Amino acid sequence: MDHADRPDRPVTSAWVTVDLVIFTVRDDALQVLLVERGKEPFQGRTALPGGYVGTDEGLEQAARRELWEETGVDSHDLHLEQLGGYGTPGRDPRGRVVTVAYLALGPEMPEPVAGTDARRAHWTPVEKALDDEGRHLAFDHAVILRDALERARKQLEYTTIASAFCTEPFTISELRHVYEVVWGQPLDPSNFRRKVLKAERFVVATGQRTASVAGRPAALYRRGEKKLLVPALLRAGEE
Amino acid sequence: MDHADRPDRPVTSAWVTVDLVIFTVRDDALQVLLVERGKEPFQGRTALPGGYVGTDEGLEQAARRELWEETGVDSHDLHLEQLGGYGTPGRDPRGRVVTVAYLALGPEMPEPVAGTDARRAHWTPVEKALDDEGRHLAFDHAVILRDALERARKQLEYTTIASAFCTEPFTISELRHVYEVVWGQPLDPSNFRRKVLKAERFVVATGQRTASVAGRPAALYRRGEKKLLVPALLRAGEE
DNA sequence: GGAATAGTGTCTGTGAGACAGTATAGG
DNA sequence: CCTATACTGTCTCACAGACACTATTCC
8 A cells, every 4th residue: 555545634554353242042031242351451351252353354254253262153053243343442442443343143052162362251141241331341342232232132023033042943932032032021922923923934844842841842943044024023112 | 552462363454444325316316426536446446435544533433524525515414324344355455454334315415526536426326336236336335335225225114214315394205205216116105195194203294385386285394303113114025 | 630831713903005086286 | 177296085904912712731
């Protein structure tokens, strides 16, 4: 890049990172994977997993790599999408760092492996992570987490990604449970079933049933190919 | 940033830019503002307006500045939102450049002023800009433009931003025209009116009427405070 | 049988698409 | 008068919320 190509105003290069908001449903709660930072800045503080983007590495590729390194989860097993870029000056005390955040949704996963740099990773209920406005989180991760939560809630309305939270095969009740936990409100089981089954290829029947623990055995389904949910499944009390 | 802070794999810093997809409705078509590049790389080629992010400048702030510099439009007069980050290695031949794209929607604007570096800016129908898969566009701007188009079409369904395309005060027909042009399909005038007026505070009546050119004068409205449109105004034939 | 969970049916209100009909302007 | 555009009303069908009822399992 030659000098003539640079603009008049001061321009400095930046470090580029990816941060991951990894959601799952555990213990009747929406949980997010957080790590304890092993070094400065924000050493000992809680943060989203993430790291630097390699020289010849795409953004999504970097996100998949970080996901693997932090959790041992293969990104092919879950839904991954970009949330957006965050680049407020001063968001990282080391200098100009622009991060691209990714949202990952997956079924209940094993306890995460220790990270590459021995950072402790653990699942935390989102509600708890946002306690006190999320001020205990490093960087601007509270902002990113709030954006991710809002995005996930919206996505449940207009797409079929709720099924990404379920381990196949799953029951309609388990799928409904995902909605109830993410939205924080109960849904009518009867109407939910009608809606989901009416939307062709949201879920596909396997023909199998659960070995019931209590009550009548439930039919088991797999994810269908349909991605967009129309008409949408709206949460009550939106404005 | 000290050495110990860097990861094992090679990491280089990157240049950060913002690119703008500025949409408006003109001459019965959705149009996008494109510039002719005055310098390498891609000299003489068509591209989205954009530029480097300043050292102490936020991403959105940079987008607003570029918007002003390229078009003379005050960003307060239109809707601005982030589309996402684009960082595929090799997307810019000068080296690692990560761009954050913004989507701007505005009412019909004057012909753009010449850019700061004498690049010629002009409105182009989106359909034409995407001719031949948009291969004539510089960088990966065809990809960004397609993403922006899809985002704008979606936004019309679930939000009230269509009104951002209208100069106040506007008629219901003008608002409907925006939908028809962006979606590329005709809408029933009667049902559209009912829907828009039923959604409280999507538009607010001014009490005035058009000085009619032909036919009965139409009532004039301003934008209401409502942002989310529920129930949504769905386009036909979605899947 | 009773408890628990799965699944079906039905009633009612609302909203969308289709489209006929009325209102108000210019010519 | 006619034409053009704005606006109103109405019919029908599909769907959502509410909720009663039936089915199948374990105890």
